Amino acid sequence: xxxxxxxxxxxxxxxxxxxxxxxTALxxxxPLALPWAVHRLSDGYVQGLAARAEATPLxxxxxxxQVDLTLAALWLRPAPLAPLPASVADAVRAEGLGGAVPLxxxxxxxxxxxxxxxxxxxxxxxxxxxxxxxxxxxxDAVLGAEAAAALGLGVGDRIITDAAHPFDLARSQPVxxxxxxxxxxxxxxxxxxIFTDVLTTWVVDGxxxxxxxxxxxxxxxxxxxxxxxxxxxxxxxRLGQFHPHGDLADAPLTAVLVFPTDAKxxxxxxxxxxxxxxxxxxxxxxxxxxxxxxxxxxxxxxDAHQALVAASTALFVALVIGLGLRARAAELRALVDVxxxxxxxxxxxxxxxxxxxALxxxxxxxGAALGVWLLPDPARWx
Amino acid sequence: MAASTDPRxxxxxxxxxxxxxxxxxxxxxxxxxxxxxxxxGERVALAGPSGAGKTTLLRAxxxxxxxxxxxxxxxxxxxxxxxxxxRRRHRLRQVGVVFQRFGLLPHLDALENVLLPLRLGAGPxxxxxxxxxxxxxAAVxxxAVAHRKPSALSVGEQQRVALCRxxxxxxxxxxxxxxxxxxxxxxxxxxxxxxxxxxxxxxxxCVTHDPAQHARFDRVVTLRGAGALxxxx
Numbered sequence: 001x002x003x004x005x006x007x008x009x010x011x012x013x014x015x016x017x018x019x020x021x022x023x024t025a026l027x028x029x030x031p032l033a034l035p036w037a038v039h040r041l042s043d044g045y046v047q048g049l050a051a052r053a054e055a056t057p058l059x060x061x062x063x064x065x066q067v068d069l070t071l072a073a074l075w076l077r078p079a080p081l082a083p084l085p086a087s088v089a090d091a092v093r094a095e096g097l098g099g100a101v102p103l104x105x106x107x108x109x110x111x112x113x114x115x116x117x118x119x120x121x122x123x124x125x126x127x128x129x130x131x132x133x134x135x136x137x138x139x140d141a142v143l144g145a146e147a148a149a150a151l152g153l154g155v156g157d158r159i160i161t162d163a164a165h166p167f168d169l170a171r172s173q174p175v176x177x178x179x180x181x182x183x184x185x186x187x188x189x190x191x192x193x194i195f196t197d198v199l200t201t202w203v204v205d206g207x208x209x210x211x212x213x214x215x216x217x218x219x220x221x222x223x224x225x226x227x228x229x230x231x232x233x234x235x236x237x238r239l240g241q242f243h244p245h246g247d248l249a250d251a252p253l254t255a256v257l258v259f260p261t262d263a264k265x266x267x268x269x270x271x272x273x274x275x276x277x278x279x280x281x282x283x284x285x286x287x288x289x290x291x292x293x294x295x296x297x298x299x300x301x302x303d304a305h306q307a308l309v310a311a312s313t314a315l316f317v318a319l320v321i322g323l324g325l326r327a328r329a330a331e332l333r334a335l336v337d338v339x340x341x342x343x344x345x346x347x348x349x350x351x352x353x354x355x356x357x358a359l360x361x362x363x364x365x366x367g368a369a370l371g372v373w374l375l376p377d378p379a380r381w382x
Numbered sequence: 383m384a385a386s387t388d389p390r391x392x393x394x395x396x397x398x399x400x401x402x403x404x405x406x407x408x409x410x411x412x413x414x415x416x417x418x419x420x421x422x423g424e425r426v427a428l429a430g431p432s433g434a435g436k437t438t439l440l441r442a443x444x445x446x447x448x449x450x451x452x453x454x455x456x457x458x459x460x461x462x463x464x465x466x467x468x469r470r471r472h473r474l475r476q477v478g479v480v481f482q483r484f485g486l487l488p489h490l491d492a493l494e495n496v497l498l499p500l501r502l503g504a505g506p507x508x509x510x511x512x513x514x515x516x517x518x519x520a521a522v523x524x525x526a527v528a529h530r531k532p533s534a535l536s537v538g539e540q541q542r543v544a545l546c547r548x549x550x551x552x553x554x555x556x557x558x559x560x561x562x563x564x565x566x567x568x569x570x571x572x573x574x575x576x577x578x579x580x581x582x583x584x585x586x587x588c589v590t591h592d593p594a595q596h597a598r599f600d601r602v603v604t605l606r607g608a609g610a611l612x613x614x615x
Contacts, residue, residue: 005501009490016489016531334485337446338547339474340502341467 001344003351020354028360031313033367035306042299046292052188053284055125057098057266058258060088060273063280070287073255075189076115078105083252088279090249097269099124104201105254108350109177110160113145113193116201119192122183124259127190131155135197138208138242139234141177142195145185150192153179159194161204175204175232181319202251203234208244214340224294228289321353395419396555396585397443398531402533404435404442415439418603420555420585425578428589429594430605432455436589437482439605440557443587444479445469457554457584467489474504478548480558482589484540486532486547492519492539493528496546502549511550521576523569538564542573556581560586562595574598 002355013020052074061069062082072079092100101124104116119134121127129130132155135142143153153159157179187192201293202208244251258273260266274281325332340348402415413435420426428436439574442461443445443454446469449462457476461469473479478499484497496515500507522542532540541564548556561577562570574595577586588599596602 001502005507009501012494013487013489330485331487334481334487335502336470337444337479337481337485338499338502338503339470341470344502 001340001347003347006351007355008346010348010355013348013352014355017187021359024317025356025359025363028313028317028357028361029367030308031309032360032364033371034243035303036364036368037179037371037375038299040368042295043291044372045263046295048188049288049292050285053288056257056284057260058273059282059284060084060092060258061254061280061282062278066280066282066287067291069255069280069282070284072105073103073257073282074284076103076105076113076193077189078108078113079254080107084255085249086251086253087249088273088276089253089256091276092256092258092269092273095269095272097265098158098258100232101197101257101259102253103255103257104198104252107161107201107204109141109159109194110151111162112144112151113159114141114201114204115193115195116198117195118198121195121257124184124257125188125190127183127186129181130184133316134181135195135200136180137236138197138200138203139175139178139236140184140196141163142178142181143179144183144193144195146163146189147194148179148182154182155179173232175200175234177234183354198253200234202244203232203242205252207246207248207251208242225289321349325349395455396422396424396457397587398455399439399443399452400454402442402449403451404438404447405450413438415442415452416605420587422585423581423583424601425581425586425599426588427599427602428587428605429591429596429606434605436605437559440479440559440587440589443555444477444557445473446479456557465594474499474502475551476554478551478553478556480541480545480548480556480561482559482563484544485534486540486543488532491529492524492535492543493533493569495532495543496550498547501553515546515550515609517578518549518580519543522546522573538566538569541565542569545573545577549577550589552580552584554584556584556586556588558586560589560591561594567594570595 030183053070056074059073061073062084062181064081068079068081072081086102089100089102092098099120101120102116103121105113107114119136122134129142130145132142139224141159143151148154151159158176159179160176161174163174177194177200183190183195199208258269260269270281272281273279335345336342336346398417399415399417400417402417404413404415405411408565415435426569428439430436436518438447442449443456445456445461445464445466452462454461457472458473461472464472487498490498493512493515496518497507497511499505500524505511516525519525519542524539524542524546527535528540532543535543541561545558545561548558556577558577562573565573570592577588578598590596
């Protein structure tokens with residue numbers, strides 16, 4: 001019997017009992033799909049972490065958890081971090097050994113993190129606007145691609161920052177931002193946030209404000225309009241009136257991303273900046289290596305578990321093969337009676353199980369791909 | 383030992399047994415088979431009471447039952463000297479067997495069951511073979527059910543599919559175990575017509591209990607058990 005005939009007969013036998021075939025293939029596919037998906041996800045996670053860490057040589061923050069600081073600074077996740085004075089960024093620049101990009105991550109707008117930074121950030125991360133421009137003046141906002149799609153906003157729309165201190169009248173009220181750009185998608189954490197200039201976030205902090213001519217009533221009382229009570233409007237015509245109260249060198253930052261000019265500059269900066277009071281220097285690649293190590297340990301644990309599941313599945317498959325041979329004894333006997341050799345019968349059975357195995361592999365691959373597709377990007381799990 | 387009275391069988395036998403002894407397991411029954419032969423072009427009916435050993439003799443000539451003693455030839459080849467693989471190859475290419483229980487594969491339709499020996503290596507499976515398969519099915523009245531699975535066929539239809547399968551590769555010897563037992567007289571007559579026509583210059587040894595069919599055979603060999611043999615005509 002030729003392999004073509006063996007495959008044809010095997011395929012007909014499998015199609016004849018297609019329900020049983022599919023069940024068997026699924027039973028084999030499930031224990032394969034899970035570790036497959038976990039490996040793909042964890043590989044993507046570790047690679048995503050490493051790539052982002054490599055693109056950010058040093059991070060400065062206030063003393064505290066270096067993991068929280070790294071996750072906040074690299075993945076733009078708000079975290080309860082002590083503020084860092086803006087003068088630290090100036091101190092980095094003063095060293096002349098690299099660039100410094102400030103990050104302010106305390107507020108949100110419609111649930112999306114509001115990231116206050118400088119235009120340098122977009123150049124360092126390779127972020128290009130798909131529409132409009134980068135934030136160029138006070139009150140400008142640029143949306144990440146995913147944030148724009150989720151919020152249904154585009155260039156020319158307005159977005160109000162979420163009220164951070166609704167019962168504290170001494171603090172600044174929410175600020176209405178102008179959407180001046182939407183970034184092209186990158187597949188990274190920059191897609192899900194709203195960027196603005198760090199000065200704008202200081203407006204939200206109440207450190208920079210403007211004054212208006214109040215509307216007065218008949219008796220000379222100040223009258224607030226409905227818009228006044230909702231949000232502060234950073235009208236471009238009035239931007240000149242905005243001014244800081246106090247020294248902006250003391251204004252708060254969440255972190256400062258440091259981009260040394262070379263490896264030597266990185267070592268020098270790490271040493272010198274580490275001596276500054278109230279400043280913690282973090283090397284993201286080291287933090288990420290710790291996180292990746294944890295992931296790999298968990299993966300090894302899961303692999304061991306999957307090995308046991310695979311062994312159990314193999315035993316069940318052996319049982320199914322044995323029962324199948326017994327149930328089909330008359331059929332196999334008929335094949336031999338007609339003239340099939342015992343080897344041909346074995347080849348037929350092997351062909352059937354080969355096809356089931358191929359189907360199981362295809363289902364496992366599809367299941368793993370579906371799992372990877374349905375689960376969120378691991379780079380954003382942080 | 384009784385011998386065939388037909389001189390053709392002595393000249394060029396297609397099947398022959400001499401001193402054949404068949405047993406069934408240690409301590410089981412033993413069949414001392416009387417000598418006889420089937421000549422080329424001869425159609426021989428094998429009759430006898432249940433348990434006389436007709437099916438066992440047919441299976442021995444097909445190479446499916448071990449020979450404990452004596453010798454048997456099928457389609458010109460001695461069976462005892464051949465190993466299991468040799469007997470299987472010989473059966474696949476030179477012998478067609480209609481089994482009492484049909485032995486159809488449940489996942490193949492009627493036509494594919496008929497073509498099964500060709501898939502296993504009895505001959506080329508090409509367009510001509512498929513055409514011959516359809517012709518055989520049509521000859522036994524099954525052209526309309528050629529693509530039905532055995533589970534969708536009546537017992538009589540399944541039996542005719544098994545008959546066509548035994549003939550598809552034009553074997554020199556056809557061994558048929560009650561090939562018309564499940565058929566009505568008219569359909570059985572038609573099936574035997576096809577069987578006789580297809581055997582042609584080969585040989586046919588056919589177990590049948592139907593005395594009405596005996597007249598259509600060249601000769602009737604009757605096994606009476608314990609080695610007794612009767613030959614009519």
